[in-house]
Amino acid sequence: MIDEVYLDMDGVLTNWDYQIDFYNARKPTGKANWDKVCKIGAKFWIDMPWLLEGHDLYLGILELQKKYNFKLGVLSAIFSNSGKRGKRYWLECNCPEINQENVIICNRSFNKVEHAKPNRLLIDDKPENCADFVGAGSNAILFTTYKEVLHKLEEKLKA
Numbered sequence: 001m002i003d004e005v006y007l008d009m010d011g012v013l014t015n016w017d018y019q020i021d022f023y024n025a026r027k028p029t030g031k032a033n034w035d036k037v038c039k040i041g042a043k044f045w046i047d048m049p050w051l052l053e054g055h056d057l058y059l060g061i062l063e064l065q066k067k068y069n070f071k072l073g074v075l076s077a078i079f080s081n082s083g084k085r086g087k088r089y090w091l092e093c094n095c096p097e098i099n100q101e102n103v104i105i106c107n108r109s110f111n112k113v114e115h116a117k118p119n120r121l122l123i124d125d126k127p128e129n130c131a132d133f134v135g136a137g138s139n140a141i142l143f144t145t146y147k148e149v150l151h152k153l154e155e156k157l158k159a
């Protein structure tokens with residue numbers, strides 16, 4: 001039975017791509033310029049806009065939570081301390097419904113699987129994170145559209 005739902009941040013709740021371009025912190029290869037992101041510090045993460053689709057998802061999940069009464073948390077990854085601080089602050093301001101005790105911020109994306117449990121479900125935009133979770137005997141839904149994710153989530157919560 002699934003009684004804990006964890007949300008990824010970048011690419012699910014937050015618009016990371018927007019922020020990277022806003023701060024002109026993309027390398028010609030398309031990858032992030034992490035030196036620049038680290039120099040900007042916590043502000044880079046605190047100012048990040050919602051992903052509009054993610055905001056709709058979040059509101060829908062709060063509705064489902066009333067019906068199915070699961071624990072709602074966040075499972076995100078950033079290696080820097082300023083990033084961890086910034087992400088937690090963003091959640092405090094934008095997702096006050098999430099208890100900070102249920103916020104896990106690991107160093108790297110591949111560390112997320114260390115938090116996989118049979119009663120948990122991860123919603124993430126990276127197929128490899130979802131595959132790792134399922135491979136570890138947990139549950140995952142790949143973030144596509146908020147409607148599709150909410151539908152899949154309700155099916156799993158009902159099961």
Ligand SMILES: [Mg+2]
Pocket residue numbers: 008009010011012124125126
């Ligand atoms: Mg992500």
